[in-house]
Amino acid sequence: xxxxxxxxxxxxxxxxxxxxxxxxxxxxxxxxxxxxxxxxxxxxxxxxxxxxxxxxxxxxxxxxxxxxxxxxxxxxxxxxxxxxxxxxxxxxxxxxxxxxxxxxxxxxxxxxxxxxxxxxxxxxxxxxxxxxxxxxxxxxxxxxxxxxxxxxxxxxxxxxxxxxxxxxxxxxxxxxxxxxxxxxxxxxxxxxxxxxxxxxxxxxxxxxxxxxxxxxxxxxxxxxxxxxxxxxxxxxxxxxxxxxxxxxxxxxxxxxxxxxxxxxxxxxxxxxxxxxxxxxxxxxxxxxxxxxxxxxxxxxxxxxxxxxxxxxxxxxxxxxxxxxxxxxxxxxxxxxxxxxxxxxxxxxxxxxxxxxxxxxxxxxxxxxxxxxxxxxxxxx
Ligand SMILES: Cc1cc2nc3c(=O)[nH]c(=O)nc-3n(C[C@H](O)[C@H](O)[C@H](O)COP(=O)(O)OP(=O)(O)OC[C@H]3O[C@@H](n4cnc5c(N)ncnc54)[C@H](O)[C@@H]3O)c2cc1C
Numbered sequence: 256x257x258x259x260x261x262x263x264x265x266x267x268x269x270x271x272x273x274x275x276x277x278x279x280x281x282x283x284x285x286x287x288x289x290x291x292x293x294x295x296x297x298x299x300x301x302x303x304x305x306x307x308x309x310x311x312x313x314x315x316x317x318x319x320x321x322x323x324x325x326x327x328x329x330x331x332x333x334x335x336x337x338x339x340x341x342x343x344x345x346x347x348x349x350x351x352x353x354x355x356x357x358x359x360x361x362x363x364x365x366x367x368x369x370x371x372x373x374x375x376x377x378x379x380x381x382x383x384x385x386x387x388x389x390x391x392x393x394x395x396x397x398x399x400x401x402x403x404x405x406x407x408x409x410x411x412x413x414x415x416x417x418x419x420x421x422x423x424x425x426x427x428x429x430x431x432x433x434x435x436x437x438x439x440x441x442x443x444x445x446x447x448x449x450x451x452x453x454x455x456x457x458x459x460x461x462x463x464x465x466x467x468x469x470x471x472x473x474x475x476x477x478x479x480x481x482x483x484x485x486x487x488x489x490x491x492x493x494x495x496x497x498x499x500x501x502x503x504x505x506x507x508x509x510x511x512x513x514x515x516x517x518x519x520x521x522x523x524x525x526x527x528x529x530x531x532x533x534x535x536x537x538x539x540x541x542x543x544x545x546x547x548x549x550x551x552x553x554x555x556x557x558x559x560x561x562x563x564x565x566x567x568x569x570x571x572x573x574x575x576x577x578x579x580x581x582x583x584x585x586x587x588x589x590x591x592x593x594x595x596x597x598x599x600x601x602x603x604x605x606x607x608x609x610x611x612x613x614x615x616x617x618x619x620x621x622x623x624x625x626x627x628x629x630x631x632x633x634x635x
Contacts, residue, residue, distance in 0.1 A: 258555050260326075267323055271330035274303060275338075283335045286461035287606055290453075292417055293338070293461060294375075300342060301372020305331075308346050310354050314362055315370035321496075321558035325503035329551075332507030333514070336610040337461035339504045340617075344413035344462075345369070347500040348618075349376025352422045352438060352493045356481035365420050365440055377418030379409035379467060380490060386410075387623050389424075390433035390487055394469060396425035401476055403427075403439060405469040408451065415465030416450040419443045423469070424486045431484060438486035440478045447472030458609030495568050496561060497618050498575040502554040505578035505614040509547045509585035512607035516540065516592040519602070523594075536592060543585045550578035569631040576624035579614035586611040 260268070278299055286293055300306055308324045310316025319327075324346070332339035350369040353361055353376075368374040385391040394407025405425050409415070421441045428435035441448050451466030481489045517540055520531030530536050557570035586607040590597035597604040615621045 258552055258559070260322075264323060264326060267319075268326050268330060271303070271305075271327050272333070274299070275330055275334035279331070279335045279338055283461075283603070283606070284600065286335070286337070288460075288600075290455070290460045292341075292463035294417060296338065297372055297375065300338075305342055306345060306372030307350070307370025308342075310350065310366060310370040314354070315367040317370075321499060321561040322555055325499065325506075325554055325558050328500050328503040329507030329510065332504045333511040335461065336504060336508045336511075336607070336613075337459045339507060340459050340462040340613065341413065343497070343500040343504055344378065345376045347497040348378035348413075348493060349418070349420065349422050351496060352378060352489065353420075353440065353480065355493060355496075356438070356485075356489050357440075360477070361440065361480065369420060374419035375414050375417055377412055377414040377421040377467075378493075379412050379415075379421055379423040381409060381411050383408065383410045383466075387620060389490070390436065392424060392426060392436065394423070394425045395429070396427050396437060396439060398427075398476075399473075402473045403476065403479065405439065405441070405447070405472045405474065408466060408468045410466055411454065411464055412467050413462060413464055415463070415467040416453055417463050421448075421467070422480060423467075424490060425469075427483055427486075433487040434484050436487040436490075437483050438480040438489060439474055440480050441469075441472065441474055445472055445474060457612060458606070459613045491568075494618055495566070495571045498571040498624075499554060499557045499561060499567070501614055501618045502550070502557065502571070502574035502578040505575070505582035505611070506547060506551045506554055508607060508611055508614065509543070509550065509578070509582035512582070512586040512589035512604065512611070513540070513543045513547060515603045515607070516543075516589040519593055519596070519604075523596075530592070539588045539592060543581075543588055546581040547585060550574070550581050553577055569628060572619075572624045572627040572631075575618065576621055576628065579611075580621060582611050582614055 304317030307316030312318045353366045396403045396405045427437040447470045451468045454464040521529045553574040557574045589604040593604045
């Protein structure tokens with residue numbers, strides 16, 4: 256397997272890095288403190304093709320590969336993990352579900368404006384009572400005449416408030432367990448579909464997360480996404496791909512935290528010399544650099560297999576588990592290397608430390624990744 260980047264991919268990395276440094280870096284702290292979702296950035300992300308990274312050009316996308324996708328998410332996360340999370344949720348969950356399982360009409364109507372960045376996607380699986388055990392959801396859709404009527408609510412939805420097009424999972428036949436769950440496309444403005452509470456978060460504060468509520472929300476029969484009863488099965492396939500994105504986000508975040516610590520270590524002097532000359536600080540930097548590279552390789556390997564059209568349940572879960580856990584480590588070491596300055600907001604270390612915790616929770620916690628890996632590797 257060739258994991259070296261092509262010239263085009265190196266150019267892609269440089270251009271997204273330059274964009275993130277000039278258009279995002281100056282605002283990171285302000286957006287975080289105000290919990291401001293930077294919707295003003297969306298047209299710029301769209302102009303770079305970042306709202307439809309992997310979707311075919313015929314559907315308004317950029318037609319890039321899964322490895323290219325990782326590079327884009329990594330470079331955004333290196334500067335602001337919140338922006339990377341929004342781009343990953345839009346591309347890798349809501350829009351991806353339509354791209355993977357939508358009919359031609361659904362792709363024309365919903366995927367094209369999402370891929371062009373004219374609209375923003377959201378994806379609703381989690382509920383207040385059902386997170387890891389997502390199939391225990393209560394939200395239900397009942398067929399009535401020429402439509403489906405949805406009732407229930409979803410919790411922790413990225414773009415629950417700002418999203419224009421939401422893919423929502425709902426029970427259509429409770430007697431069939433996880434084969435009785437279906438997916439639906441719901442557009443903002445549909446009567447009975449309202450955002451609820453906006454979450455006040457530890458980290459990822461510039462990525463908007465809200466509850467959404469469905470009260471007799473009626474959508475046409477044509478808004479059933481995928482086959483009736485296949486919504487949960489399809490969700491697992493969406494998550495196989497989505498987890499590669501969260502792995503890439505973790506790698507980028509870890510890289511940002513590592514670079515900030517490395518640079519600080521050669522500016523900060525104690526005992527008459529830069530702290531970066533002390534062996535225990537060097538060991539932290541070296542160990543993190545090594546773990547980040549290992550996580551990047553696992554992530555690109557999963558992405559390459561996806562590009563080859565292979566199933567990546569195992570590789571995606573391994574990449575997500577490892578990358579998110581080493582990112583937590585890199586961010587914690589980043590704070591430690593900054594000493595007291597790692598504890599205050601004048602330096603980026605404390606924000607990486609807050610943002611990173613989402614990576615071991617979203618799109619399946621570390622515990623759930625271990626269950627997924629165990630199911631693939633170990634008998635019974
Ligand atoms: C910022 C943010 C954005 C999000 N965006 C979205 C989104 O866009 N769409 C969406 O649908 N969801 C979203 N989520 C929800 C996210 O996917 C869930 O929070 C996650 O899956 C965990 O579910 P939970 O929070 O209910 O935790 P729980 O499932 O209640 O888990 C609590 C703890 O128990 C552990 N646990 C649970 N079951 C087991 C088990 N069988 N074995 C061992 N340990 C177990 C968990 O690992 C965890 O440590 C988002 C969450 C956050 C915080």
